Amino acid sequence: MKTKSISTIAILLFIGFTIQAANKSEKIKVNGQCDMCKNRIESAVKSLDGVASAQWNKSDKSLAVSYNDKKTTTQKIQTSIAMAGHDTEMFSAGESGYNALPTCCQYKRDGNRKSNFHGVTANTSGKVENSGACCNNK
Numbered sequence: 001m002k003t004k005s006i007s008t009i010a011i012l013l014f015i016g017f018t019i020q021a022a023n024k025s026e027k028i029k030v031n032g033q034c035d036m037c038k039n040r041i042e043s044a045v046k047s048l049d050g051v052a053s054a055q056w057n058k059s060d061k062s063l064a065v066s067y068n069d070k071k072t073t074t075q076k077i078q079t080s081i082a083m084a085g086h087d088t089e090m091f092s093a094g095e096s097g098y099n100a101l102p103t104c105c106q107y108k109r110d111g112n113r114k115s116n117f118h119g120v121t122a123n124t125s126g127k128v129e130n131s132g133a134c135c136n137n138k
């Protein structure tokens with residue numbers, strides 16, 4: 001009986017630590033169009049150290065991300081998305097990064113773009129492939 005409760009405590013502690021390791025979950029608005037955009041956005045985020053999971057939702061243009069906030073920040077996450085060519089609620093992609101997206105991925109940008117652009121082209125980050133295999137839905 002006693003060993004059972006000790007192991008229960010051990011398991012609960014373990015779960016507690018696991019949850020604490022990825023201790024922040026957020027929803028971030030990220031502009032995009034299609035499944036290719038989804039892959040591009042998610043792989044840009046998952047390439048960061050400390051990101052536990054990233055899932056972009058095409059219909060409401062939101063990214064659900066959970067990460068260890070000792071290792072990364074929402075600024076870093078949103079910078080890396082902007083550098084891949086996608087506008088976030090905090091940062092806008094540079095013109096060249098946006099223009100490097102396949103035409104069908106060029107989402108409609110809203111008028112109120114942020115002033116802090118991240119002008120790194122998507123090409124230099126190697127995240128954008130102009131394969132043209134894109135976008136069934138506009």
Ligand SMILES: [Cu+2]
Pocket residue numbers: 032033034035036037038104105106134135
């Ligand atoms: Cu796309």
